[in-house]
Amino acid sequence: MNQQTLLMCHPNYYQVEYQINPWMRQLNIVKQAQALTQWQALQMAIEDCGGTIEYIEPQPKLPDMTFTANGGLVVGRQFFVSRFKYEQRQAEAAWFAQWFDQHGYQVIELDGGCFEGNGDAMIMGESIIGGYGWRTDPTVYTALAQNVNYAVVTCELVDPRFYHLDTCFLPISETQALCYLPALSEASVQRLTNHHITLIDIPLEEAQHFAANAIKINQHMIIPSNCPATQAILESLQFTVHCVDMTEFIYAGGACRCLTLPLVQG
Ligand code: ARG
Numbered sequence: 001m002n003q004q005t006l007l008m009c010h011p012n013y014y015q016v017e018y019q020i021n022p023w024m025r026q027l028n029i030v031k032q033a034q035a036l037t038q039w040q041a042l043q044m045a046i047e048d049c050g051g052t053i054e055y056i057e058p059q060p061k062l063p064d065m066t067f068t069a070n071g072g073l074v075v076g077r078q079f080f081v082s083r084f085k086y087e088q089r090q091a092e093a094a095w096f097a098q099w100f101d102q103h104g105y106q107v108i109e110l111d112g113g114c115f116e117g118n119g120d121a122m123i124m125g126e127s128i129i130g131g132y133g134w135r136t137d138p139t140v141y142t143a144l145a146q147n148v149n150y151a152v153v154t155c156e157l158v159d160p161r162f163y164h165l166d167t168c169f170l171p172i173s174e175t176q177a178l179c180y181l182p183a184l185s186e187a188s189v190q191r192l193t194n195h196h197i198t199l200i201d202i203p204l205e206e207a208q209h210f211a212a213n214a215i216k217i218n219q220h221m222i223i224p225s226n227c228p229a230t231q232a233i234l235e236s237l238q239f240t241v242h243c244v245d246m247t248e249f250i251y252a253g254g255a256c257r258c259l260t261l262p263l264v265q266g
Contacts, residue, residue: 023253042151071096113137131165
């Protein structure tokens with residue numbers, strides 16, 4: 001069993017205050033009390049599955065900081081801090097850099113453009129799958145590959161609803177991932193297949209409920225509610241599935257996985 005420690009940020013200041021992805025159309029409709037209840041249910045599910053949580057202080061005027069997956073990418077004791085595409089989130093980077101610096105990580109800024117952390121870059125076995133196209137620029141993966149002992153396989157995102165890799169792609173083992181295939185370019189699907197990664201398709205209906213935005217803790221999988229087909233696939237692969245209501249976070253274009261950033265990786 002692997003120790004899983006995840007970084008979370010209390011949704012104190014969470015709200016939909018601007019529009020930087022297609023989900024954020026209706027401003028200010030988040031019911032804050034309900035968002036907090038959902039976030040706490042996620043916290044509990046993580047702990048019930050044996051995960052440990054660390055916390056970064058939320059900051060006023062940074063409503064999306066609760067989506068810690070975008071703060072950067074942890075590889076061993078290195079922290080590759082994000083360079084956010086949109087101005088509205090850019091100030092988060094310094095807070096994440098400070099937290100990781102204070103916790104003994106080497107904080108590294110990648111050259112080459114925008115980078116939105118674990119939302120786009122995911123470790124899978126000996127590889128890092130690097131999503132790009134909407135938030136992250138592919139050129140940063142050249143810089144990342146120079147810093148880590150992983151093969152970096154880039155993966156182009158082509159549907160604006162699935163603007164981070166973690167909205168449509170879920171690693172479930174070192175060689176298998178659930179995926180809403182039309183969100184990736186054909187060339188990228190081919191690249192992943194050539195890299196011996198098996199992709200298991202999930203339906204659009206459930207991809208839109210953020211089925212791929214799930215948290216794996218050993219043989220447990222925490223997924224958003226209303227994804228029965230995904231749940232069945234995961235159960236057939238011997239996962240114990242826990243469903244958590246994430247509706248208030250889906251208004252901002254995120255769910256379970258983006259509210260966490262894995263600290264022990266690689
Ligand atoms: N509103 C946030 C944004 O558009 C949501 C981020 C969700 N994070 C994720 N890793 N998918 O940046």
